[in-house]
Amino acid sequence: MTLAALLVQLAGIWVWIGVAVAVVFLTIGVGRIDEDARGAYVFRPLVAPGVILIWPIVLWRWWLLETGRDAWPLRHRPQRRFHGRAWMVMAVAVPLIFIAAMLARQSQSDLTAPVLLSPPQEVSE
Amino acid sequence: MSVKYIPVQWNPNKWVYDAIMVVAVALFLWIFIFIAPDVLNHNRAINPQIRNARAFGACAFFMLTIILMIGPLARLDTRFLPLLYNRRHFGVMAFFIALTHAFFVLDWYFSFTPINTYEALLSSNTSVTRLRGFPFEWLGLFALLVMGVMALTSHDFWLKFLTPRVWKALHFLVYPAYAALVGHVALGVLQDAQSPVMIASFGAAAGVVVLLHVAVALKERGGGGDAAAEAGEPGWEQVCQADDVREGFGHIGILASGERVAVFRQDGKLSAISNACAHQNGPLGEGRIIDCLVTCPWHGFQYDVTTGRSPAPFTEKVPTYDLKLVDGAVFVRSEANPPGTYVEPVPA
Structure with a gap:
């Protein structure tokens, strides 16, 4: 099996586990941990693709909320320093990527001029 | 907010916001596909399928670029705050435009492969050690995946469930995704494009995003209080x-x-x-x-x-x-x- 085939297969497994988690979470779990979701059903199919995509995080958050381990002060502490640092890296990375890619462009004039091939001559017997 | 969840919370302001956005997207695609093919000319003639793919791809790139500009613009000048108000709809629409681009690409370049389409996408180019000919498709796939995570976790339920801290940490992935998107465009379509308009517009857009964010980072270095x-x-x-x-x-x-x-x-x-x-x-x-x-x-x-x-x-x-x-x-x-x-x- 090639690496590409393996990745595609793993993606399929990820999705099927996600579907199972979404079914259980959106029918049983969400109402238990969020009062705003009780009696609200129309929004659930809308969030189902998100559950399928990030099901490990969903299971982790569900466990924290079910067991009362959620730390409320963290909810009010944004990671405010991350933006600045991330964009200092981006300020280098984005121009670097763009300029490097432009330098890698091939000049059309450097290419060998195309030659029109003539058909093979018929051989007379 | 904290009433029973509904699929989408509409109000007159959001209708206006979304209407302007839809008209702008339609206008962009129309100009790209029908009006300006000569301006956006490519070295080799392209067929309608490829032009459609490029139109939606370019649209998604500029939408994500504008989305990333809204935050710093609002920090620098409060007159831009109304743009921030409904940015999530902007992001969701950008994802679907990018997804359409991906389907156009798969449907044209990988449509006739004897192996699985996605397998072909991942295995058709593996020249990761070279810059020229780098598998830019992988970069686009990563950016699309991140845009998908962002769009599909944009409902208010997710903010409350994940907490703003975790939700924002997840959405910070948009930064590497944007860098990947710049690489996807620069190592992909711009390798072939001979039009200076295309090269300049993509480069300038990415440059403005970077400059705005750096300006805000420098402004807020003092703490903002x-x-x-x-x-x-x-x-x-x-x-x-x-x-x-x-x-x-x-x-x-x-x-x-x-x-x-x-x-x-x-x-x-x-x-x-x-x-x-x-x-x-x-x-x-x-x-x-x-x-x-x-x-x-x-x-x-x-x-x-x-x-x-x-x-x-x-x-x-x-x-x-x-x-x-x-x-x-x-x-x-x-x-x-x-x-x-x-x-x-x-x-x-």
């Missing part, structure tokens, strides 16, 4: 002078822990609450008091300044701080009260 000073009494910190706080407005102070406190004056009395909105951690101290409620400048979430609670039927809460005045200086207790705790306002 007044650093607190220790008071004589342990556990209290001075955040500002009472005169610094105008009636109906807030003033942001930064505690030694890095926490930001928003001090508000209402009816001549001072109160202090957390500066981070419970919705998306918007800067409450940059908002003002409307109808006796502190109003977040980002999305309009409101709180009673004495309790940190949203008015019924909403249930959002932010922490409050004990506050006292000493010779005209405003001191708050270093430790916040649990969200929703009533604190008696102090006349000043």
